[in-house]
Amino acid sequence: MAFNLTRRKFLQTASLAAATIxxxxxxxxxTGVAKASLEPKGTMGDTTVVGGLCEMCFWRCQLVGKVRDGQLMKLEGNPKSIDNGTAICARxxxxxxxxxxxxxxxxxxxxVGKRGEPKWKRISWKEALDECGSKLKAVVDQHGPQGICVFPHGASAKYPMHYFERTVGTHNVSEASFFQCRGIRDAAYVATIGKAPGEMVDMSNTKVIFLVGSHLGENIHVSHIKSYMKGLQGGAKLVVADPRYSASAAKSDIWVQIKPGTDTAYLLAIMNYLVQNNKYNKEFVTKHTSGFDKFSTAISEWTLDKAAKECDIPAAQIKEVAELLAANAPNVAIHPGRHVSWYGNDFQRERSLACLTALLGAYYVKGGWVPPKNPAKLGKTSWAPQEHGDEFNLNVINDKKVYPFKPPGTPTELIRDCAISGKPYAIKGCVVWGQNPMQTIPKQEKMKQVFNAMDFVMCVDVMPTDVTMWADILLPESSYLERHDEIKTGVGKVKATDKEPTQFIAPRMPLVAAMFERKDQVYITNEIAKRMGHEKEIPVQTLEELVDKTLASANITLASVKAEGGIHLQPGFSPYGVPEDFMVQLFNEDVAAAGFPGAPTYKAVEDVPAGYARLLYGRAPVHTFNRSQNNVWLNHEMPGNPVWLNDEVAAKLGLKDGDTVGFINSEGVKSRTTTTVKVTPGIRKDAVYxxxxxxxxxxxxxxxxxxxxDDQSLITKIAIDPETGCHGMRNNFVKLTKDGKALDIPA
Amino acid sequence: MHLSHSSILLKYFYKLSYFFLYMTESTTSQDIASLYRFMAQCMQYPDPEWMNEDFFNVFYNLLGTFGAITEGKEIRDAVEKSSDFIEDLQIEYTRLFINGVPHVVAPPFASVYMDKSIQGSFALRTLNFYREKGFTMEDNADLPDHLVHELEFLSLLAKEEDFAGEEEFLSKLFRPWYKQFCPRVAEETRHPYYRMVVTLIDSFTKEEEEDGFQLNEA
Incomplete structure (x- = not known):
């Protein structure tokens, strides 16, 4: 370059004076920097800011932030917390x-480029909101409110979701937390005990912890894990059904190395054994259940031997588990699980868990399933509910529900099929808020077709993800550390020796101010609502107002909670004692009337084809699925996801621990990337993990x-749970590839 | 690095002359202030409000003064040939400095290079330096270690003829990251405007020993 300026040269250039004028x-x-009006204060000390509510996952541990000069230096558990206490996890x-x-x-x-191959240009909020408002309004004007579909996830997505569902009036909302995760569990328990079970098992006071697939320890929610550890320390026996030697299996007294997909058969055999041998809680069954006769008849075929064969486990082991549960009933914790969208037969498995709990009389007793007596429900301030009828409800055809036991929202596949085919109507606008449907919903190619069918796609997130590449407008949201939000309520004990629990209410408060031009969900939603002609229906002007209005029903305010250290405490009540009207439907007539089995029923899933292994996946202890994959600390701890491969299979394939492999699934889809092999006896031969x-x-x-x-890229075969419409994602089969060659998995 | 006596003397001489110029030619320090401010402006997000014909005329004129006529012409061509040169520059600014594909090229924050993070401890050190000099950040400002604000701050120091402060800031808080930032932009950019702007800033803020005027040790 001919250009060769230096400061020295500049100083010597007499002619510059003229040029610089x-x-x-x-x-x-x-300018952003200006003369300070006051004397400089010098370096300020750290301050502790209270009121943080974690959202690295969705357990919402209570936090404090160590803040220096507006910069967050460190996060810690809030010392006032009676939930997670001062502990927080790696995430x-x-x-x-x-x-x-x-x-x-x-x-x-x-x-300004193509969807999926974006070319980004920074624009002003006004331009962005004008574009979102006018494009979404155009969709509604042309196609009706049902022309908009919404994929929300997380605390910040609730307010916009209510806006689109209630005010705009589309049914086409699909939350990953329901349709690709725990919705089946909630729906199955509602159909059995009348309420969603959460993970409300009293593990710290139990005699047996019974897990099916749950890998606590790899799946970490702090207060839940504390309760689990306390139970184990107190001598609770641990029974773990898992094809893999998980963190829980490693602590178990009985590890049931079950064949994937057969869990319901295992549960039915345990229940049948208890019934046949009069080892169930007759008093509870008489007083608090219905349909026992139909139920016991329906499951009677499930002998220990039959289940042993189906599940590929010893009959004696099933009997041992059943005896252990019976001997310790009712103080046994039958865990309902969390991510349960596995095989497309999951509603029945979850029903089985709920019924097993009933046979053992393990509801509302020490060590059983016990919903804590939380603070009275806080008022719900949001967009006002409105009735929109079922004309454009994809889940209702001729007054009949397609998936009668679906969780809230519309099953994902109904929305995707409609968007792609244009039948029965057009869906032309898509709002993605905090969800990454490219990595949460199986069959990525289908998701791409959905986006390509849209007139307009907007995404709101804190990070760029695989789905944000498909946005026309991408809006930056303030993170959970920068905004008010979500209120966590619960119970705990201030001192371990306390007889009665204490209730807590912890609203989220910002620990630092939002940087750059990040905005919260109330601002963004309201501004879009104004541009879509819904200004009059706006329920609150700010997020702070939303939280304060919600807190008002408990006679507290953000200011008062802040003064209390970020968490409000009030006296609680013992959770034990079965409510008089509590009923468990062992046989559910409504389920039967809808054409499904009224008693828990096992339906076999497709067997692994020769040469393949079933692809299983689960949670990493330091990651929250794809949400945390770009976090440099967490990435440093677990940068990759080695594939677990049975040691005998590895030997036959000539693979060693640490070898690099790729994948090809039974539908011919190859993985984009590679990973390493973890050779272990701790997984069945017919599965990889x-x-x-x-x-x-x-x-x-x-x-x-x-x-x-990306395991999701290999999950291309879609199973749908018939009762709920939720996905089953563990019916995909893979071969490993090495140096471009597919390796047949030996039988 | 071992420097020969002659090179130390030469360096001393340059510093003295710099010192002398500042002390005696207050108009020069005002010129320097203006130049820093102008460079800060060049690094703002492109907007027709300021990125107009006048702006480019001043820019080309400045480049001409420094003998960068070819480079000025290259930019003029790119601007004149485009159907929407503002949008071109906006896309390029976004890709280089905000969020880009394959990934953001060079976020214009010191702590990204020094702490591998936005708002790291380097940003705090920068803010503290501003404070020690009696300056503060406005409410609507970006982070203190944003290139634009660092140039604005240097401009304010020059205006106050605090040349010692200017030199200290440059050597301790500006050059350590800027010399990593500048080549990333210069090599990766697809628009001659940004190549020229970062080179202009680079040249103007270089330490004497960095700029190739040092004598051979032999």
């Missing part, structure tokens, strides 16, 4: 790195992109 005329008047700690992630979204962006949430395709995630393998 107009410089000042073309610069703006304001919670790493929230600092999410807050300050270089790749985070900072300004509204407009895609990997942690979910790796191998992002979005290069905007500089830490996470291409690291490990």
């Amino acid at each position: 107009p410089l000042s005329k073309v610069v703006s008047a304001e 919670g700690n790493a929230g600092v790195k999410l807050l300050y992630d270089v790749d985070r979204l900072k300004y509204p962006l407009k895609n 990997m942690y979910h949430g790796y191998g992002s395709a979005n290069p905007l995630m500089t830490a996470g992109v291409g690291k490990g393998v």
